[in-house]
Amino acid sequence: MFNVILFGAPGSGKGTQSQKIVEKFQLKHISTGDLLRSEIATGTALGKEAKQFMDNGVLVPDVVVIGMIGKLIENNKEAKGFLFDGFPRTVAQAEALDKLLKLSDAEIDVVIALEVSEEELVTRLLGRGKTSGRSDDADETIIRSRIEEYRKKTEAVADYYKKFNKVKSIEGEGSVDEIFEKLSAIVEQYI
Numbered sequence: 221m222f223n224v225i226l227f228g229a230p231g232s233g234k235g236t237q238s239q240k241i242v243e244k245f246q247l248k249h250i251s252t253g254d255l256l257r258s259e260i261a262t263g264t265a266l267g268k269e270a271k272q273f274m275d276n277g278v279l280v281p282d283v284v285v286i287g288m289i290g291k292l293i294e295n296n297k298e299a300k301g302f303l304f305d306g307f308p309r310t311v312a313q314a315e316a317l318d319k320l321l322k323l324s325d326a327e328i329d330v331v332i333a334l335e336v337s338e339e340e341l342v343t344r345l346l347g348r349g350k351t352s353g354r355s356d357d358a359d360e361t362i363i364r365s366r367i368e369e370y371r372k373k374t375e376a377v378a379d380y381y382k383k384f385n386k387v388k389s390i391e392g393e394g395s396v397d398e399i400f401e402k403l404s405a406i407v408e409q410y411i
């Protein structure tokens with residue numbers, strides 16, 4: 221099994237690149253943002269709880285997200301590998317993920333971090349907000365609060381994996397294809 225985390229701030233391009241990578245390498249895409257939005261769309265209890273946090277640009281509690289991922293890994297044991305997008309976002313989530321993968325005798329092979337400047341992030345997210353219908357992209361205050369959550373809680377996840385020498389960073393500014401080439405080259409070293 222090959223497992224990769226695509227790491228980066230909100231707006232760093234994780235979603236776009238994830239779709240291309242999972243298609244090319246036949247991995248199972250796990251995006252907690254998409255999963256949570258789909259829980260909200262179907263009106264589940266989990267979705268109702270998560271919505272209050274997401275609308276304010278703060279992280280959904282670890283227990284909620286970890287429970288959701290646990291079920292998914294359990295139900296996809298035959299997958300060739302997973303690409304995690306937007307997860308783990310806290311050190312507690314990273315530790316829980318390590319434990320969940322261990323149950324299948326697997327581990328995270330590599331964390332690829334997309335580096336993008338803060339001003340570029342805000343510009344991209346405001347641009348996306350005009351067409352995506354995502355209310356958390358339409359308001360600059362909420363965008364700044366998501367970036368702050370990233371700095372306060374999520375950046376530590378990269379430090380956690382650096383201890384195990386698993387982090388590779390790439391420049392996340394440039395064309396979608398240029399970034400995809402760089403990402404693919406890293407994945408190919410492992411597959």
Ligand code: ADP
Pocket residue numbers: 229230231252253254256273274275277278279280281282285305306307308309313366
């Ligand atoms: P982005 O990375 O552009 O902010 P996502 O779709 O990944 O977009 O996430 C949207 C929101 O969903 C986040 O602001 C957060 O509230 C919630 N969320 C997504 N993934 C997680 C996670 N792993 N832990 C906690 N909250 C999460």
